[in-house]
Amino acid sequence: MKDTTADGVALTVSGDAHPRGYLEEKGFWSWVYTLDHKRIGLLYLYTTLFFFLLGGIFALLIRIKLLYPGQQIFSDHMYNVLFTLHGSVMIFLFIIPAIPSGLGNFFIPLLIGARDVAFPRINLASYWVFVAGILVILASLVRPMDTGWTFYTPYSAKTAADVTLLSFGIFLVGMSSILTGLNFLVTIHKLRAPGMTWHRFPLFIWGMYATSIIQVVATPVVGITFLLLAMERLFGVGFFDPAKGGDPVLFQHFFWFYSHPVVYVMILPAMGIISEVIPVFSRKPIFGYRAIAYSSLAIAFIGFLVWGHHMFVSGMSKTANIIFSFLTFFVAVPTAIKVFNWIATMYKGSITFESPMLYALTFIFLFTFGGLTGMFLGALATNVHAHDTYFVVAHFHYTMMGGTMMGLLAGLHYWWPKMTGRMLSEKLARAGWLLTFIGFNVTFLTQFFLGYGGMPRRWAEYPAQFQPLNIVSTAGSWILAAGILIMFVNFIRGLYTGEPAPASPWKGLTLEWQVPSPPPTENFEEIPHITNWPYGYTKRKTDGYE
Amino acid sequence: MTNTLAYHQAASRSAWEIDAVFLFITVVSLFFFILVEGLLIYFAVRYRRRRAEEAHATSDVRSNFVLETVWVIIPSIVVIAFFVYGYVVYRDVTTPSPGASDIHVVAQQFLFNFKYPDGRTGINELRVPVGKPVKLIMTSRDVIHGFFVPAYRLKQDILPGRYTYLYLQPDKEGAYDVYCAEYCGGGHSTMRAKLIVMPPGEYANWVAGAAAEAAVPLADRGKALVEKFGCLGCHTVDGSPKVGPSLKGLFGRQGTLEDGRTVTADEEYIKESLYDPGAKIVKGFPNVMPTFKGTVSPDDVTAVIAYIKTLK
Amino acid sequence: MGTSEPKAVSGANPGEHAAHASPAVTYEAAKLGIWTFIATEVLLFGGLFTTYIVFRTKFPHMFHADYVHLNRVLGAVNTVVLICSSLTVALGIAAIRKGKQGMLRLCLVLTILLAAGFLVIKYFEWTEKFAHGLYPGTDVFFSLYFMMTGLHGLHVLAGMLVLGAVLVLAGQGRFSESYHTPVEISGLYWHFVDLVWIYLFPLFYLIG
Incomplete structure (x- = not known):
């Protein structure tokens, strides 16, 4: 780094040379064929955010149906289709790819001091494979799926919906995910700037590294699972069909062997973003750097051993249940370490509350709540009651939306000036944040009560005693939608009329803040030589961590 | 909220026990939640930046071995407590009561x-x-x-x-x-x-x-099925072995298999023996039984099992 | 890997849109990339091998009764064919390391022909099964047989396409003593494809 003090950073920037940076080149084909990791990252980001809005519309329709206990508004089948679409779109097309493929693509090379990812062509191919997967999934909507995003056999093998086509679509999306993970792994290993040792990585890189390992190791298993499901429907291969000697629970094992680790694909990058934002806005070095870095790897590792906790009432052996319950609790420890470290980072800081910090603090708040409610689901006795009820729905919305989504929003507000070269409106950002926070809690806190009160998930109709809380929850979803709407208005406004952003609006010390906003195509005029870690926010000695 | 929770009031020992686990985890989790969020909010207020310019000396503390060790150990103990309590009650509610x-x-x-x-x-x-x-x-x-x-x-x-x-x-x-x-x-x-x-x-x-x-009792229907499907050609009901083991006293009996494993003849075993007879052959008997997959419906299997249970 | 120092990256040519300027880094990145890719392939097949183990344990008799229907002679011939193709790929890599371009082209042609031979034999095997009324879905054993050999066959096909592309590049004289990364990468992939068959052959044809 040329100058590690926060104030000095802006001085080293030759901002006028490329005012539009990597966005200079215009035209449709300049995006279709681009090999620039930043452009590919943006393509991913726009695509996934579009599907976030689509999935959100499905969610609103679900909530509207649940205003009434009976067959009002639309049919039960329609409702089943809607919750399946909501789950599948949000998980496969938004939350899994959004941070890794979107922000990860954009910022991994910038943060480690590289000009691009290791395989730019594979990177582009992975985006178009993703799009191909989306098109196949959309094609399957002719006979829309009604299986839930979990595709449990034998129902998914029997339903009239086009599960076969959908399986191929998800297979393609999975392939794209593998290629992205592979690319990042190699990039992080081989393309670091000189002096960028593992313990000088920004913590976002550690999070993305752990994420990429999971993507590469777990995704092929779901690939083969969906292939087997498709074959089941095409040729009746019978692996999951009890009538042919198969075992439907085997499908669940395969499915969760991927789908549990993949929740860490969703959350680890978000945790990485929080680890970047908290020190910048607290003007403090991150507390317990190594603990945060290694806990990402620990979560990735333990995450592979706990898939059975989705199956405590599936008819799996009691012994297996006990082992999976025991292991499950140990995911909580590295997670708790991170939360404690973030809070300790704020101790004796000089904290400001711009929108990225607001979202980061919201992440800690909601994610801690979501994580603690996971205790009820990890414990066998309470799991038996809460499993497959709204308690689970509320729990994973607190971790996935309160966690990952807030992490993504923190990241978007934090890096928006860098990505687009324009500032967002702080006023709109705060208004959006407030409504989102209130709406989110009204929507999902009530669902814990519904769940423990016994309302099963995926129910189109329900006994009348559940109606009052469902009405509250639906009202909350409208507040939430208003918050999201303001946020997107802010994004679009920022794209066109936002003030030009300085190179380092938040005075961050990581490498991306040392290049102009937006960055030039090759990222760095000269590859930096790294001499210390990126968290020296105190105006004292900023020598190496070791 | 209250009427939702009141509707399914605990009405069984299992419910009281599970509610107790729920309460225990709630209290402990709430303590940690308030501690963590309390600190978060306290730090956010206490250490907010008061002047416009940057503070010149935020603390340079980067780690603290004792503190970090403590917050690895305490959560570990807490989650083990959750696990043990959850397991004990789970074992209790999934263990058959005598005379069920x-x-x-x-x-x-x-x-x-x-x-x-x-x-x-x-x-x-x-x-x-x-x-x-x-x-x-x-x-x-x-x-x-x-x-x-x-x-x-x-x-x-x-x-x-x-x-x-x-x-x-x-x-x-x-x-x-x-x-x-x-x-x-x-x-x-x-x-x-x-x-x-x-x-x-x-x-x-x-x-x-x-x-x-009611029509015929379940066990009687099972008896009729056993006669109809020709089971008695190979299996007696008086305890003497024929081509296959006798059905008398079969249910709940422990047997040694060809490969040395032992199994208990429970519902699952009887069903498997009807649908995939070669899977678990009792030691000393030939593997000749045909499969009844497709001929005997799950309902019929249920009836046959009920009948076998009466042959004590 | 945790503490290794990063390789020095030359940042001297900012005008070129390549992430990694030095050929040494390109080579290492490609190596790491293909090994990671092979790891994902292992897990892809791993799902099927797990399924095999589950059902073999569940229905040992079915497996015993069914495996006799497979043609052991054709399976053995195919094993030999694939091992030979692995050899020719290895010879090709050895050749280009010494700069022998003609030898490389010859080896690649032989490999592709052997791979095609493998698929032709596989085709006859499958047709014979169909003629006897044995399809995927006949029972779990044949479902597994068709799934696993089918997926492997697709990998052979993909390998042929990759090697074909390398052959085209070799024809244009792109490779030399100092630069032959694509040859090595595709060779590694081809060895992996062979290795899968080395497991499939005994699992289906030999142990009953």
Whole structure:
């Protein structure tokens, strides 16, 4: 780094040379064929955010149906289709790819001091494979799926919906995910700037590294699972069909062997973003750097051993249940370490509350709540009651939306000036944040009560005693939608009329803040030589961590 | 909120025990939640930047070995406590009570069939006398279903091609909801049944009334099936071995297999022996039995099992 | 890997849109990339091998009764064919390391022909099964047989396409003593494809 003090950073920037940076080149084909990791990252980001809005519309329709206990508004089948679409779109097309493929693509090379990812062509191919997967999934909507995003056999093998086509679509999306993970792994290993040792990585890189390992190791298993499901429907291969000697629970094992680790694909990058934002806005070095870095790897590792906790009432052996319950609790420890470290980072800081910090603090708040409610689901006795009820729905919305989504929003507000070269409106950002926070809690806190009160998930109709809380929850979803709407208005406004952003609006010390906003195509005029870690926010000695 | 929670008030030992675990985890978690969020909010307020310019000396603390060790150890102890308590109660509610009466449950899209030991059947209505434990032996005709009794805090998936079990302890009279908890298709949310816990006298009256209407008792139907399918060609009912082992006293017997493993002849074993006879051959007998897959329906298997249970 | 120092990256040519300027880094990145890719392939097949183990344990008799229907002679011939193709790929890599371009082209042509031979034999095997009324779905054993050999066959096909592309590049004289990364990468992939068959052959044809 040329100058590690926060104030000095802006001085080293030759901002006028490329005012539009990597966005200079215009035209449709300049995006279709681009090999620039930043452009590919943006393509991913726009695509996934579009599907976030689509999935959100499905969610609103679900909530509207649940205003009434009976067959009002639309049919039960329609409702089943809607919750399946909501789950599948949000998980496969938004939350899994959004941070890794979107922000990860954009910022991994910038943060480690590289000009691009290791395989730019594979990177582009992975985006178009993703799009191909989306098109196949959309094609399957002719006979829309009604299986839930979990595709449990034998129902998914029997339903009239086009599960076969959908399986191929998800297979393609999975392939794209593998290629992205592979690319990042190699990039992080081989393309670091000189002096960028593992313990000088920004913590976002550690999070993305752990994420990429999971993507590469777990995704092929779901690939083969969906292939087997498709074959089941095409040729009746019978692996999951009890009538042919198969075992439907085997499908669940395969499915969760991927789908549990993949929740860490969703959350680890978000945790990485929080680890970047908290020190910048607290003007403090991150507390317990190594603990945060290694806990990402620990979560990735333990995450592979706990898939059975989705199956405590599936008819799996009691012994297996006990082992999976025991292991499950140990995911909580590295997670708790991170939360404690973030809070300790704020101790004796000089904290400001711009929108990225607001979202980061919201992440800690909601994610801690979501994580603690996971205790009820990890414990066998309470799991038996809460499993497959709204308690689970509320729990994973607190971790996935309160966690990952807030992490993504923190990241978007934090890096928006860098990505687009324009500032967002702080006023709109705060208004959006407030409504989102209130709406989110009204929507999902009530669902814990519904769940423990016994309302099963995926129910189109329900006994009348559940109606009052469902009405509250639906009202909350409208507040939430208003918050999201303001946020997107802010994004679009920022794209066109936002003030030009300085190179380092938040005075961050990581490498991306040392290049102009937006960055030039090759990222760095000269590859930096790294001499210390990126968290020296105190105006004292900023020598190496070791 | 209150009426939602009050609706499924705990009505069984299992529910009281599970609610206690729930309360324990709630109290401990709430303590940590308030601690963590309290610190978060306190730090945010206490250390907010007061002047516009940057503070010149924020603390340079980067780690603290003792503190970090403490917050690895304490959560570890807490989660182990959660695990142990959760496990102990789970073991309790999934262990069969002595003297439980067997009731067969066959689920299908979108209803529950109940079969009592004396041959009575019921659809979407399960009646049991108060105080007498019940063992549900469950299987499905089509896809996976779930058997969920919110007032008992108990739940178990029902699988096609396999048996799963649920133990009920009806401690309080009343009518309780039974929900299908595993998504099973278009009518999933309307797949509901009632568990009716009756005083013993009333139950006896109901049995007498219902039994008169009932067709053949389950075990008798099983006997007829065993004769019809020619099982007696190879299996006796008097205890003497023929081509295959005798059915007398078969249920619950431990046997050694060809490969040295031992198995207990339970519902699962008998079903498997009918559908895939070669899978577990008892030592000393030839592997010649044909499969009855496709000829004997799951309902018939249930009847055959009930019959074999009577051959003591 | 945790503490290794990063390789020095030359940042001297900012005008070129390549992430990694030095050929040494390109080579290492490609190596790491293909090994990671092979790891994902292992897990892809791993799902099927797990399924095999589950059902073999569940229905040993079925496996015993069914495996006799497979043609052991054709399976053995195919094993030899694939091992030979691995050899020719290895010879090709050895050749280009010494700069022998003609030898490389010859080896690649031989490899592709052997791979095609493998698929032709596989085709006859499958047709014979179909003629006897044995399809995927006949029972779990044949479902597994068709799934696993089918997926492997697709990998052979993909390998042929990759090697074909390398052959085209070799024809244009792109490779030399100092630069032959694509040859090595595709060779590694081809060895992996062979290795899968080395497991499939005994699992289906030999142990009953």
